[in-house]
Amino acid sequence: MTADHVFTALASPARRELLRLLLDEGVQPAGRLAERFDMSRPSVSEHLKVLKDAGLVAETRRGRERLYRLEAAPLMEIRDWLSPYERFWRDRIGGLSDLLDEMEDEEDA
Amino acid sequence: MTADHVFTALASPARRELLRLLLDEGVQPAGRLAERFDMSRPSVSEHLKVLKDAGLVAETRRGRERLYRLEAAPLMEIRDWLSPYERFWRDRIGGLSDLLDEMEDEEDA
């Protein structure tokens, strides 16, 4: 459930696709999700486990199937991690921070 | 330089730390960056290469050293990827989308 787990979970295209499916199509049982992949069902199940450990999905048991739903909250951590960088690429267009960076660099020149 | 490369690059704590150092302290030569890590200098060099391939850093040669600078633009892609999920976790507090998700789920009930 740490930020590290979240970054790791997002590193896999298959897992990002799982999140997308849950976002676009809502809660679904594991089997229905697995159908969409060019991969064995147990492998998809493993990916779901990684997502669950990262807190990105939650499961609810309904009869013999398990419904997975998106838990987007951990993505807030990614957003928070990202935000300090926004300033940087916004300013680069103006070129001001470029100048500042150059000056900073002169420290060891 | 694809989004996939960026996600992969961000999956490593060492590489995220490199980005943070460049953000907080500005342009630096490879050696000064490597000093901060509990890891061999060549390993840090490899991490820098991964970041460079992802477009997250750029290098400039100055004499015998290579200055690395942050290139935050690819992080915009991450931000874009993230944005569709914002709606989701914002709404969950109100509980409205929970209801909608439940309804969507009833499709196959």
Added chain:
DNA sequence: ACTATATGTAGGATTTTCCCTACATATCAA
């Protein structure tokens, strides 16, 4: 030219990830 410095690359050992095929478990339906 010669030595020291800054850095990337090669090659390899270890660990981790990814994906598969069995198999176990639980539930549903007759």
Added chain:
DNA sequence: TTGATATGTAGGGAAAATCCTACATATAGT
């Protein structure tokens, strides 16, 4: 109870990531 369905887990093999120690290359300084 019996058989089918839905799903997770075990075990293992192949591929990729990670990190290391040499080594090669280029520049700086004397």
